[in-house]
Amino acid sequence: MFNSALPFIKMHGAGNDFVVFDNRKLQLSEEDIASLAPDICDRKFGVGSDGILALSIPQKPEADYTMIYRNPDGSNAGMCGNGARCIALFAYSLGFDATHTFNVHNQVYQAKIISEDTVSISFPMEASISEQQINERRLYQIHTGTEHIVTTVEEADLKKSDLLKKQGKKLRYHEHFQPKGTNVNFICGTNSKSLELQTYERGVEDLTLACGTGAIASALAWHHIQKQHQPNAKYQVKTEGGTLNIHFSFDRNTNTYSNIKLEGPAHFVFKGTFL
Ligand SMILES: N[C@H](CCC[C@H](N)C(=O)O)C(=O)O
Incomplete structure (x- = not known):
């Protein structure tokens, strides 16, 4: 001690x-x-x-x-x-x-x-996406150095912090993700290369103003959801606390992401x- x-x-x-x-x-x-x-x-x-x-x-x-x-x-x-x-x-x-x-x-x-x-x-590391369905919700599970799941929400719901906290907590503790649990990212696409994000963080047990590894997972999930295939991409992720830029390469033959970079403020x- x-x-x-x-x-x-x-x-x-x-x-x-x-x-x-x-x-x-x-x-x-x-x-x-x-x-x-x-x-x-x-x-x-x-x-x-x-x-x-x-x-x-x-x-x-x-x-x-x-x-x-x-x-x-x-x-x-x-x-x-x-x-x-x-x-x-x-x-x-x-x-x-x-x-x-x-x-x-x-x-x-x-x-x-x-x-x-x-x-x-x-x-x-290289990252890949595994799709899951829990109740009515489609989830994208991605390991970006730590455990993340991503799910889409309507734009209006992204502002409902109490609702997201409640849903985030439920998924974070869902038996499917035990024993480790997971961070939970709620996203809403704004255009093909930008999105808005709110993250429920494991270990904080609340929404935080931003989550970097969550922003990466969210950018990759948004790329995947739109079935985009470009080999190199730059996505912009807007969080409550600021904007993060995510760069990555995508291999369409293996469906893997590499050369991942997270750029933002400190x-x-x-x-x-x-x-
Ligand atoms: N805020 C962090 C993630 C912390 C991860 C942690 N909450 C967990 O995986 O348990 C980030 O910017 O990536």
């Missing part, structure tokens, strides 16, 4: 907010970080955030550092896209190159600082010490 003062920076990427700290000297264990998460992420009794991010010494030879992410309830996630842009900008402020690499678990991602508040993250908010 860690019980001394912790210097941190509060950051956000499209309104998805994080407590970020340099763990290279501190070397808090993953268990310490998980047990710190509920206290530090609490919006009344703590700093308040959608997650905690530790920049740690690299666990892979090809990575410049390790990103350790925990949800506010302390649970582990495969990846956090908005958090990745934030930690990359934080790393740049600590002296890492404008183009650098980091690992999250076993995957190595590449970050590129595009401007003082825009970052692009290249995802190393901002410093304030510095502090958690006592």
